[in-house]
Amino acid sequence: MYKLLIVEDEHLIRRYLTDALDYQELNITVVGDAENGQEGTAMIQDLQPDIVLTDISMPIMDAFQMFEATKAQDYQKVILSGYNDFTNAKKAIRSGARDFLVKPIDLEELRNCMVDVTTQIQLQRGQLADTDGIAIDLLKDVRYSRDHVVTQVLTWISEHYACKFTIAEMASDLGYSESYIYKKIKDHLGVTLNDYLNRYRIRMAINQLIEDPSMLIYEAADASGFSDYKYFNQVFKKYLGMTTTDFKAKVLQWWRIFYVLDRIVPF
Incomplete structure (x- = not known):
């Protein structure tokens, strides 16, 4: 950090x-x-x-x-x-x-x-290479919003992303219905709630892998809230266009990454 x-x-x-x-x-x-x-x-x-x-x-x-x-x-x-x-x-x-x-x-x-x-x-610090980098902009399609309910949801996610929770549990904790939360997120952020949650968790997994390159992939998956290692790999490849193995070998090992965090503020 x-x-x-x-x-x-x-x-x-x-x-x-x-x-x-x-x-x-x-x-x-x-x-x-x-x-x-x-x-x-x-x-x-x-x-x-x-x-x-x-x-x-x-x-x-x-x-x-x-x-x-x-x-x-x-x-x-x-x-x-x-x-x-x-x-x-x-x-x-x-x-x-x-x-x-x-x-x-x-x-x-x-x-x-x-x-x-x-x-x-x-x-x-030599953690990033400024040439031949790989752009990782996981939340580029997420819009900015100050809506009160959206703020509550994103804050809750930032505090609980590492836990294995269901949307029903989150909705109950916040006092809203699942359908209401789904609609709020889609209307204000332009992405689905599940999409945002996956993007956020992958973001946090990448943060941990950059902070500690010795961390094993399954450890990063577990620490960012994914209960299924195979699903984590699927989501990771979907957003980054590479497998977790490639990420460890090509990115972390040689520090060839241009890590761009852009255009999403939960407040």
Whole structure:
């Protein structure tokens, strides 16, 4: 998991950013949050995050002063600003910022930014090859939605995907009928519920295999909620166009993968 630190002086925005995305799906974990650059500096030095998502203007110490104080640490910088400030954007670039996002935050833009940043980290660490890669965009056909029921369903899946559950059990737990959930997902995301669940589980299996190349395929299948190994292989090949054996041999062994996570935010 890539470690993300959020630095933002406005409490509500800080809390919002902490819960805004399904960071787990992006192979990211939020390790902490700070309300100013001084706190952020201490946490960067202590927690050694891979990514720092930070506001520019903050009391006590702003983002640029924080960057200067932590220049010995290696992390990706993503800047937030309350307005489209060209001067600060140029300064952010000079400070080595990976991206510059303008408030109010567009969640799809934020997610795409996190995808770009994690891909850059993997490239720098030699986990990805930037040539002759294989594009894996499992959720490219899934639309973005802020519908309340859809949010509940996707959140439930992100919390329970590793369990062997039925749609009936999920519906009962959420207090909706199966048919209602099926219709909501299809109408708002443009894919069926089973299709989304399979895509999500395969995504999480790939995350685990990239994180731990020594993991056996059946272990990744079990850890991502598939009760049948053969079915996992079938679904895997359907979405990736290769068998799990080929994936292990050609992709993980030689690190020849360009892992693109695009266009699905559950909030």
